[in-house]
Amino acid sequence: MTITPIAATDTEILPLMVKLRPVIEMTDDQFFEFCQINGDLRIERTATGEIII
Numbered sequence: 001m002t003i004t005p006i007a008a009t010d011t012e013i014l015p016l017m018v019k020l021r022p023v024i025e026m027t028d029d030q031f032f033e034f035c036q037i038n039g040d041l042r043i044e045r046t047a048t049g050e051i052i053i
Contacts, residue, residue, distance in 0.1 A: 015052045015053060016052070016053045017050050017051070017052050017053075018050065018051040018052075018053065019049075019050050019051075020049060020050075020051060021048075021049045026045075026049075031045055041053055
């Protein structure tokens with residue numbers, strides 16, 4: 001799993017992009033459950049499978 005840090009200023013919060021493939025494959029149902037478990041976070045998944053938090 002690769003975590004890509006993104007620089008931000010003191011007043012700006014930028015998303016964290018996590019690349020899971022090819023190490024972890026997550027089905028749509030698993031992604032939905034992951035989002036439900038972490039309901040306090042805004043989570044998206046790109047067409048290429050990257051998770052954006």
